[in-house]
Amino acid sequence: MAAAARWKPLVPWVSGVLLLLAALGLQSQLYSGQERTVTAIFMFVALAQAWNLLGGYAGYASFGQVVFFGIGGYFTAVAMTHWHLSFWTCLVLGGVVAALFGALIGMPLLRLRGHYFAIATLGVAEGIREVVTNLPGLTGGGAGITLPTVGDQATTAYLGNDGFYLLFLALAALAVLVSGLVAGSRAGYALRAIHQDEQAAAAMGVNTTRIKVLTFALSGLITGLVGATYAFQQVTIFPERLFDVDITVLMVVMVVIGGSGTVLGPLVGAVILQFLSEYLRQNYTSYHIFLLGAIIIVAVVLLPQGAVNYLRDARRTGEYSLLANVRRYRL
Amino acid sequence: MTSFLQATLYGLLQGGLLGLIAVGFSLVWGVMNIVNLAHGAFVVLGAYVGWQVNDWIGLDPFLGMFVAAAVLFGLGYALQRWLINLVVNGPVFITLLLTFGLDLMIVQAMNIAFSADYRSIPTSYAGDSLHLGGIRVPLGRLLAFGVSVVVTLALVALVNRTRTGLSIMATGMDRAAARLMGIRARHVYALTFGIAAGLAGMAGTMIGTVGTFNPAAASGYTLLSFVIAVLGGLGNMYGALIGGLVIGLVEAWAGQYLPGTWINALAFLVLVVVLIVRPSGLVGRAYYAARLEV
Numbered sequence: 001m002a003a004a005a006r007w008k009p010l011v012p013w014v015s016g017v018l019l020l021l022a023a024l025g026l027q028s029q030l031y032s033g034q035e036r037t038v039t040a041i042f043m044f045v046a047l048a049q050a051w052n053l054l055g056g057y058a059g060y061a062s063f064g065q066v067v068f069f070g071i072g073g074y075f076t077a078v079a080m081t082h083w084h085l086s087f088w089t090c091l092v093l094g095g096v097v098a099a100l101f102g103a104l105i106g107m108p109l110l111r112l113r114g115h116y117f118a119i120a121t122l123g124v125a126e127g128i129r130e131v132v133t134n135l136p137g138l139t140g141g142g143a144g145i146t147l148p149t150v151g152d153q154a155t156t157a158y159l160g161n162d163g164f165y166l167l168f169l170a171l172a173a174l175a176v177l178v179s180g181l182v183a184g185s186r187a188g189y190a191l192r193a194i195h196q197d198e199q200a201a202a203a204m205g206v207n208t209t210r211i212k213v214l215t216f217a218l219s220g221l222i223t224g225l226v227g228a229t230y231a232f233q234q235v236t237i238f239p240e241r242l243f244d245v246d247i248t249v250l251m252v253v254m255v256v257i258g259g260s261g262t263v264l265g266p267l268v269g270a271v272i273l274q275f276l277s278e279y280l281r282q283n284y285t286s287y288h289i290f291l292l293g294a295i296i297i298v299a300v301v302l303l304p305q306g307a308v309n310y311l312r313d314a315r316r317t318g319e320y321s322l323l324a325n326v327r328r329y330r331l
Numbered sequence: 332m333t334s335f336l337q338a339t340l341y342g343l344l345q346g347g348l349l350g351l352i353a354v355g356f357s358l359v360w361g362v363m364n365i366v367n368l369a370h371g372a373f374v375v376l377g378a379y380v381g382w383q384v385n386d387w388i389g390l391d392p393f394l395g396m397f398v399a400a401a402v403l404f405g406l407g408y409a410l411q412r413w414l415i416n417l418v419v420n421g422p423v424f425i426t427l428l429l430t431f432g433l434d435l436m437i438v439q440a441m442n443i444a445f446s447a448d449y450r451s452i453p454t455s456y457a458g459d460s461l462h463l464g465g466i467r468v469p470l471g472r473l474l475a476f477g478v479s480v481v482v483t484l485a486l487v488a489l490v491n492r493t494r495t496g497l498s499i500m501a502t503g504m505d506r507a508a509a510r511l512m513g514i515r516a517r518h519v520y521a522l523t524f525g526i527a528a529g530l531a532g533m534a535g536t537m538i539g540t541v542g543t544f545n546p547a548a549a550s551g552y553t554l555l556s557f558v559i560a561v562l563g564g565l566g567n568m569y570g571a572l573i574g575g576l577v578i579g580l581v582e583a584w585a586g587q588y589l590p591g592t593w594i595n596a597l598a599f600l601v602l603v604v605v606l607i608v609r610p611s612g613l614v615g616r617a618y619y620a621a622r623l624e625v
């Protein structure tokens with residue numbers, strides 16, 4: 001028993017490494033269509049984890065998270081096209097620029113709470129999209145911009161399906177790792193304290209402003225890296241797609257369905273939802289959005305606290321009934 | 332000068348309609364603390380109901396809007412009574428996601444039923460205009476503006492002067508106390524959501540009369556309602572109308588004097604500035620902005 005308790009802290013690390021190895025091994029078993037589907041799952045794992053850092057742990061729901069995705073992507077596109085930087089330089093710089101932007105808008109916006117923070121971030125994202133659309137000389141405007149991936153202009157050879165599979169897998173692993181480190185650190189406790197009672201947290205000596213701004217920047221960094229990679233993968237990008245509010249909403253849906261404020265939740269939510277969405281798209285093409293909406297409604301009514309939190313509580317209390325779950329938030 | 336006056340008039344007329352689009356959104360948010368992401372879908376659904384009755388029996392859209400209001404009221408009442416009430420005590424994410432799911436379903440259902448083509452509700456007079464000096468007053472928009480203002484005033488009267496309205500406000504302020512006074516909170520919530528959906532349906536029919544619509548427009552109206560509700564402020568029935576007029580004017584002037592589509596960025600700039608400087612909105616009550624449920 002004592003030995004089991006000693007090994008327990010290693011369980012997440014070992015299972016994480018096994019999962020990573022499984023994902024690496026899976027690659028050679030997939031057709032190229034399946035490989036793209038799994039690549040998209042990795043992308044959303046990273047995005048959901050990034051959103052969860054502030055939205056899940058601290059309860060600050062950013063509804064403009066996609067702005068970091070768009071900034072990372074557009075920085076990469078502009079730098080590769082006009083400044084002839086290599087993709088790898090752009091990837092790092094794109095993430096850094098997104099993080100700096102997060103710190104910059106975080107300072108005024110993180111004073112707002114609840115719905116107001118959600119909407120202010122949404123406003124920023126929509127505003128930046130319009131700015132990008134209105135600078136056609138730099139960004140190509142609404143007509144889009146094509147990254148140099150072939151010929152003399154190409155600064156970095158296109159990675160292909162296999163390359164992007166590995167890169168998105170690495171980003172997903174990075175995001176899970178960061179989330180796990182934050183969850184166990186002082187910062188993680190501070191964020192959860194802010195979630196429960198911000199004034200009490202401040203009274204206990206948590207520098208709430210600093211920790212919120214830093215977390216927002218960190219979340220922006222990961223989202224920016226994913227955006228940069230996505231832009232390179234897509235080759236031609238448009239403001240409507242890179243700043244699409246649906247991408248933000250998907251992050252939120254994935255986190256909530258999986259279980260917000262946990263390391264495992266966003267991972268589970270992203271895998272389930274993206275897989276389900278792809279399955280419905282292939283088998284019920286014209287109805288798939290309708291069915292996806294119905295599934296979200298059922299999931300939210302039956303599992304409002306998310307799959308991971310539900311299972312954890314159910315194991316502890318022995319209460320597996322979903323009806324008891326519904327009773328909790330019913331009027 | 333004439334072009335400035337023309338833009339101002341156009342902005343005011345458009346702003347009134349924007350106010351009608353957002354007033355239900357603001358009501359639901361203020362009373363139940365629900366941010367209804369399906370609001371834009373209700374607006375577009377209302378436009379389709381107005382279009383459908385016009386197509387079947389040639390009903391004039393200014394009468395058809397009452398049909399749209401009735402249909403949407405019924406839909407909204409049922410949704411809140413038997414679905415949204417199941418999760419209304421949850422954290423804000425939950426209601427947000429539930430209404431997002433509703434939005435997906437309604438928009439897709441409209442895509443299947445009516446196709447993604449742009450439509451408008453034809454009338455013989457909405458395209459005509461009056462001329463005042465050098466200024467052109469489009470008749471359809473003038474009527475839509477009139478409807479918006481009258482409906483907003485009617486809503487204010489309903490909320491402030493009737494038992495139903497007072498029970499809605501009471502439930503919004505303190506649900507537990509309201510229930511102890513014998514108010515049936517489930518019914519009042521459903522009624523509130525029904526009224527909001529009905530007003531959205533009316534606004535939709537107006538939109539179909541003065542312009543075009545398709546299912547994809549739904550998310551745009553939700554976003555616009557967000558902006559207007561925050562700008563005007565919650566807890567005051569005039570808030571949406573005032574917010575709508577401000578956005579209408581800003582967009583009309585920006586369209587006149589700014590190049591390209593900078594006009595879209597401006598509305599969000601106004602929003603962010605208002606949120607930072609005065610989070611309770613232009614005429615809202617601080618109580619609603621200070622609520623911290625996350």
